[in-house]
Amino acid sequence: MTGQKLKLKSTEDVRAYVTESNPAHVKVGFFDLDGVFRGKFMARDKFLSALEGGYGFCNAVLGWDVADTLYDNSSYTGWHSGYPDANLRILPESGMILPFENETPFFLSEFSGDAEPICPRAVLRRVLDRANHMGFSVKAAMEFEFFMFEETSNGLHEKNFQNLRTLSHGSFSYSALRSIVQEDLYQDILDTFGSIGIQLEGLHAETGPGVLETAIAVDDALAMADKASVFKAFMKVLAQKRGLMATFMAKWNADLSGQSGHTHMSLWTQDGKPCFYDAADEHRMSPTMRHFIGGQLTYLREFAAMIAPNVNSYARLTPGFWAPTAATWGVDNRTVAIRVIPGSEKSHRLEYRVPGSDVNPYLSMAAAVGSGLLGIEQGIEPSEISTGNAYENQVSLDRQLPTNLETAGEILGQSKAAADLFGPAFTRHFADSRLFEARQYARAVTDWELKRYFEIL
Known part of the structure; x- marks a missing residue:
């Protein structure tokens, strides 16, 4: 294929x-x-x-x-x-x-x-135009975790999404065995996306039953958002044509880790020179990188609805499940929201660890890049570095991620920074759409509620 x-x-x-x-x-x-x-x-x-x-x-x-x-x-x-x-x-x-x-x-x-004004791709394009006017180009790479099931679309509904059969059992992260046993599937994925210009830098088994993870090779930010969006859509097509189902839900099972959509990014000058590297700094971070991270941390709570856009997104953002819960940063630390990855002048970058696989890549990228640009414009220094377990940090309310979509939608709708960056029409419309989604969920009666209350109350 x-x-x-x-x-x-x-x-x-x-x-x-x-x-x-x-x-x-x-x-x-x-x-x-x-x-x-x-x-x-x-x-x-x-x-x-x-x-x-x-x-x-x-x-x-x-x-x-x-x-x-x-x-x-x-x-x-x-x-x-x-x-x-x-x-x-x-x-x-x-x-x-x-x-x-x-x-x-x-x-x-x-x-x-x-x-x-409310088109997701146009929102990102306008943010990148702002970067261009500031003298920067943005390079990015996205990686996605996704669960694979030996199920069909009709079968899922017939089973009411219960007792699902995953592609494999147990947790066997980076399993060479599974990648060899399932080589025809892995090779099909690599060949299919390579043929349409989406180079997958890596593809491997991840933690959890039937979990795969892939990383899309770095590109300009707008091209990356295009590739990431196409990858998610066509990965589901590829799976269903093989009698499988792929899901990019942030968290499909309460007992398993969620699925991430981590985004790596760096700024470059218009003539191709990296802007994040400073050999003289303790962590090799230039002032531009520090301020970029400072802005991301400052506006993470305000823009959370664009980065965690679904009700289910917040089930993933819990301590101890490889997802951040607050606006924290650290160097090569996977318990924080923004992870600095030290490297050479060209590879030195940050990893934005808040998004799950359920994100709209255009909007999560717009929020991550846009908040960083505000940090540069305003000269915002990052907060104190987190070392060790960042889940144990005491952080102020303005640095805590919202715990549900309704709160996130309300905060975004009131954000002057969002209206400036993304436009008032988009900000209002998208915030209202998240509040609508939250209301749809509030009306639902879940299996958890039935099991907990049906007989006893």
């Missing part, structure tokens, strides 16, 4: 390619507020006409949740608006031949016009 990365740079390149290759249809797609992959097949001639003026999608795709339930608190769209079309522009450089279909070209899109 290999595909092909198309080396196209402009609308003219795309038009020439599609005209010459003459496919009957082209597939277009985008990622919504929750990072859900949406798209459709488009007839060749309609696609060619859309290259200039874009194409439309009902703007409900930016006004509903993961279950297609319409928000009842959206100012951007709703029944009051009549749900008109939102326009999307095709991204020429994103072209690829899909590895799962019959030579079908595929292109990513980004919302434009009145939908652009």
Whole structure:
């Protein structure tokens, strides 16, 4: 199941390619507020006409949740608006031949016009434009843990998501045995994503039954968010075509560790010189890196809803499960939120350890980079370094992560820094969408509640 990365740079390149290759249809797609992959097949001639003026999608795709339930608190769209079309522009450089279909070209899109202010990809692009105006380019790499199950979509629902069969049993992290026994699956993953320009720097078994982890090779931040989003979507496709299921939930089982979406990043000058390294500093951290981390720590609580965007995200952010609970930092310390990874001038970087695998990569990247830029602009020094077990640190409320999505949504909606960085329209709309999601959960009656209260109360 290999595909092909198309080396196209402009609308003219795309038009020439599609005209010459003459496919009957082209597939277009985008990622919504929750990072859900949406798209459709488009007839060749309609696609060619859309290259200039874009194409439309009902703007409900930016006004509903993961279950297609319409928000009842959206100012951007709703029944009051009549749900008109939102326009999307095709991204020429994103072209690829899909590895799962019959030579079908595929292109990513980004919302434009009145939908652009709340488009996740556009939010990140604006943050990176800010970095560019400050003289920086941003390099990033994302890594994802995900659980694999010997289940089908229909089977999951028939079993009511109970007694699921994982791909393997027990915890056997970095298992060479499992990677060899399951070599056809591992090789399929490596080949599939390599063929479409997503180089996986590593792929291995992780702690937990049926857990895999992969790291996507470093790239410019916007390209990395594109690759990370495509990886999550197509990994699920690859799994289901093999009779398996992959989940990127932050935490699917109360007794197992959550699934991370750690992000590595560094700043560089426009002419390619690293900005985070200082050989004379105790930890080789330049003032730019210190201030970048200082901003990330300062605004982590305010921007948490973009980094932990789901109800389930907060089940992962608990002590002792390899996920941070507060705005802490340290050097090569995996109990903190921001881990400095000492290295050479070119490899010296930080690891942003708050995101789970459930993140929308565009929004988590925008929050991580944007808060760091504020730190540079404001000259914010990081708090005291954490050594040893950071879970034992006493931290003030403003440095504690919210413990639930409702609190995170309320804080984001009131954040002046968020409105400045991401735009007031996006900040209000996304915060309201998280409050809507929290209300959906508050109405649910869970298995835990039934087992705990049904008979005894």
